[in-house]
Amino acid sequence: MNLKDREDQTRLGAAAASEATVMLRGIGVSSGVAIGQAIVLERVATEIHPRRILRTDEVEPEIARFESAVKRAADQLDQIRKSIHPEHPLNGHRYILDTHLLLLEDRMLLNGTKNAIRTECQNAEWALSENIDRIIAAFDTIEDEYLRERARDVHFVGERVLRILMGRSEDKRIDQLPPHAIIVAHDLSPAETAQLEREQVLGFAIDMGGKTSHTAIMARSLKMPAVTGLERISREAQTGDTIIIDGGTGVVIVNPDPDTIFRYKERREIYRKYQQSLMAFGKLPAVTRDGDRSVRIMANVELLDEIEIAMEHGCEGIGLFRTEYLFLGRSDLPSEEEQYEAYRRVLLRSRPNVVTIRTLDLGADKIPTSLKFEKETNPAMGLRAIRLCLSNRDVFKVQLRAILRAAAVGECRLLLPMISCLRELIAAKEIVQEVKQDLQKEGLEYDPNIRLGVLVEVPSAVAIADLIAREVDFVSIGTNDLIQYALAIDRVNEHVSYLYDTLHPAVLRLIRQVITAVQVRGIGVAMCGEMAGDPVNIPILLGLDLDELSMNALSIPMIKKLIRSIGMDECRDLTARAFDMSDAQDIHFMLEEWIRERFPHDYFVDQPQQGNERHEH
Numbered sequence: 001m002n003l004k005d006r007e008d009q010t011r012l013g014a015a016a017a018s019e020a021t022v023m024l025r026g027i028g029v030s031s032g033v034a035i036g037q038a039i040v041l042e043r044v045a046t047e048i049h050p051r052r053i054l055r056t057d058e059v060e061p062e063i064a065r066f067e068s069a070v071k072r073a074a075d076q077l078d079q080i081r082k083s084i085h086p087e088h089p090l091n092g093h094r095y096i097l098d099t100h101l102l103l104l105e106d107r108m109l110l111n112g113t114k115n116a117i118r119t120e121c122q123n124a125e126w127a128l129s130e131n132i133d134r135i136i137a138a139f140d141t142i143e144d145e146y147l148r149e150r151a152r153d154v155h156f157v158g159e160r161v162l163r164i165l166m167g168r169s170e171d172k173r174i175d176q177l178p179p180h181a182i183i184v185a186h187d188l189s190p191a192e193t194a195q196l197e198r199e200q201v202l203g204f205a206i207d208m209g210g211k212t213s214h215t216a217i218m219a220r221s222l223k224m225p226a227v228t229g230l231e232r233i234s235r236e237a238q239t240g241d242t243i244i245i246d247g248g249t250g251v252v253i254v255n256p257d258p259d260t261i262f263r264y265k266e267r268r269e270i271y272r273k274y275q276q277s278l279m280a281f282g283k284l285p286a287v288t289r290d291g292d293r294s295v296r297i298m299a300n301v302e303l304l305d306e307i308e309i310a311m312e313h314g315c316e317g318i319g320l321f322r323t324e325y326l327f328l329g330r331s332d333l334p335s336e337e338e339q340y341e342a343y344r345r346v347l348l349r350s351r352p353n354v355v356t357i358r359t360l361d362l363g364a365d366k367i368p369t370s371l372k373f374e375k376e377t378n379p380a381m382g383l384r385a386i387r388l389c390l391s392n393r394d395v396f397k398v399q400l401r402a403i404l405r406a407a408a409v410g411e412c413r414l415l416l417p418m419i420s421c422l423r424e425l426i427a428a429k430e431i432v433q434e435v436k437q438d439l440q441k442e443g444l445e446y447d448p449n450i451r452l453g454v455l456v457e458v459p460s461a462v463a464i465a466d467l468i469a470r471e472v473d474f475v476s477i478g479t480n481d482l483i484q485y486a487l488a489i490d491r492v493n494e495h496v497s498y499l500y501d502t503l504h505p506a507v508l509r510l511i512r513q514v515i516t517a518v519q520v521r522g523i524g525v526a527m528c529g530e531m532a533g534d535p536v537n538i539p540i541l542l543g544l545d546l547d548e549l550s551m552n553a554l555s556i557p558m559i560k561k562l563i564r565s566i567g568m569d570e571c572r573d574l575t576a577r578a579f580d581m582s583d584a585q586d587i588h589f590m591l592e593e594w595i596r597e598r599f600p601h602d603y604f605v606d607q608p609q610q611g612n613e614r615h616e617h
C-alpha cells in the first residue's frame with residue numbers, strides 16, 4: 001500500500017478499525033504516555049553506497065571531496081547547535097553535538113578514511129563506511145551499555161558525511177511535521193532529536209537504541225515520552241496509524257481499540273500529575289514513613305556532564321563514578337594531569353557531597369587500544385579490573401596519584417572493583433600506601449585519609465566479606481556482576497538473559513550475607529548495581545538494612561518518594577516472605593502485586609503480559 005492509499009484508509013474510520021492491533025515492547029527511556037498519529041520516517045538509505053576503484057589521478061581530488069564533506073557536516077552540526085536557544089531544555093546537552101563535532105575531527109575517522117582512499121584506491125563513500133564499521137565493531141564488544149552506545153554517535157556522524165558525499169538531503173526527514181505527531185523511525189540521531197519541536201511532536205518510538213543513547217538522554221530532557229529498541233516498529237507502523245507509546249513501561253500499541261485508547265488516556269493523565277509531583281521528592285531525605293530508617297540515595301555516573309542532572313534529581317553524592325570512559329575510544333593512555341583534572345572537576349561539581357571513584361574496570365570486553373591484551377578464552381573471568389591494575393602497576397599508580405591528588409578538593413572515596421581474594425586487596429592497599437608516600441615526598445597536595453572500599457561483585461568476595469570488612473572503610477555491592485557470576489549467566493548474552501534474575505533466592509541470600517558480615521563491624525554497606533534503582537526491589541533492600549543505594553540519577557525522585565511512603569514493618573514483612581519463597585518468579589509476583597495494590601497510581605508496574613502481540617479486530 002502506498003502512502004497516499006494508506007492516508008486515505010486511515011481517514012475512513014471504519015477501514016481503520018479493521019487494521020491489526022500490534023503491541024510491541026521496547027525500552028521505555030523517557031516516561032509519559034503519548035497518543036497520536038504515527039509519522040513513519042523514511043529510513044536513511046546509506047547502506048547502499050557506490051563502490052569504485054579510483055585511478056591514481058583521481059585519488060587526491062577524492063580526498064579533497066571527502067574533506068569538504070566533513071567540513072560541510074561540521075557546519076551543519078554547528079548550525080543545529082547554535083539554533084538551541086539558551087532557555088531550551090536541551091541547552092544543557094549541547095555537549096552531545098560538541099562531541100559529534102569533535103568526532104568529525106577524530107584522527108581515526110579522518111586518517112583511517114584518507115588512508116584507505118590513498119592506499120586502496122577506494123572511493124570516499126566506500127572508504128568511510130568501512131572505516132566506520134571498523135570503529136563501531138571495536139565499541140561493540142564493550143560490556144558497559146553507556147560506552148557501547150557511543151558507537152552510535154560514530155554511526156550518526158559518519159552517516160551525515162556519507163549522505164553529503166552521496167548528495168542526499170540531510171535533516172529533511174523531520175522538516176514540516178504535522179502537529180501532534182508521534183515519530184516512528186528505524187533510528188533518530190541526536191542532531192535530529194535536537195530539532196524536534198515539542199509543540200509538534202508528542203513522542204517517538206524507534207527500532208534502535210537503549211536507555212543511555214544520546215537520543216534517549218535528550219528525550220528525557222525534553223520530557224518527551226519515548227521508547228527505543230523496538231526492533232521492528234518502523235516496519236509494523238505506517239504513517240497515519242493511531243499509535244500509543246508508554247515511555248515508562250516501553251509498551252507501544254499500533255492501531256489500538258477504543259477501550260485501550262480510553263485506558264491510556266486515563267493513564268496519560270495520571271502520569272502527567274505524577275511526574276509533576278515527583279521532582280519535589282528529590283529534595284527530600286529518603287526516610288521511611290515511620291521515621292525508622294533513613295537511606296542515603298546516591299547516583300551512578302559515567303560522564304562529567306551527568307553530575308548536574310544527578311544533582312538536580314536530588315542525589316546525596318556519587319555512589320559510583322566509572323572511570324573507564326577516560327581510557328576508551330583513544331589510542332593513548334590519559335596522563336596523570338588529564339585524569340587529575342577530570343576527577344577534580346567531578347569532586348568540585350559534587351561538593352559538598354561525597355564522590356566514590358572506582359579504579360579502572362578495564363579488560364574483559366572493555367579493551368582500550370592503549371594497552372596490550374592477550375586474547376582470552378573466557379575474558380569475563382580473565383585479566384580484568386583490579387587484576388589488570390595489579391599486573392600493570394604503572395597504569396594503576398598513575399590513576400591512584402590522580403585520584404589521591406584530586407581528593408584534596410572534596411570528599412572522595414576510592415572503590416576497588418572485582419576483588420576476589422584478600423591477597424588482591426592487600427596488594428592494592430600497599431600500592432595506595434606507596435603512592436601516598438611518593439606524593440608526600442614530592443610535596444604534592446593529596447588526601448592522606450581517603451576512605452577505601454571494595455566493590456563486592458564476585459561470589460568469593462561475598463564468602464569472605466567478614467575478612468574484607470577488617471581491611472576497608474566501606475563496602476558496595478555490585479549486583480550487575482554479582483548476579484552474572486553467582487548464577488553463571490553472562491550478562492551480555494541475550495540467549496541466557498531470561499535466567500538473569502535480580503530476585504533469585506540465591507542473589508537475595510548473597511546480599512544478606514554481605515550486609516550481615518560487614519555491618520557487624522560497624523561498617524556501612526552500599527549497593528550500586530542496577531537492582532538498587534528499581535522500585536520493586538526497594539522493600540527488600542530496606543528490609544535487609546542497606547545504608548546506601550546508588551542508582552541512575554533519573555530514578556532518584558521516584559525511589560525517594562517510595563521510601564518516604566512505606567514503613568519498616570511492611571519492608572520487614574515482605575523481606576521475610578521473600579526469604580520463605582524458593583522461586584524468583586513468585587518473589588517478583590508478590591512484590592509487583594504489593595506495589596500495584598499499595599500504589600495503584602504510582603510506579604507503573606504493568607500487569608504481567610506476554611512479549612509482543614498482534615491480533616486482528
Ligand code: PEP
Nearest residue numbers: 457478479480481528529
Ligand atoms: C556492578 O557490577 O554491579 C557494577 C556496579 O559495575 P559495572 O556495572 O560497571 O560492572
Ligand code: MG
Nearest residue numbers: 457478480481
Ligand atoms: Mg561490575
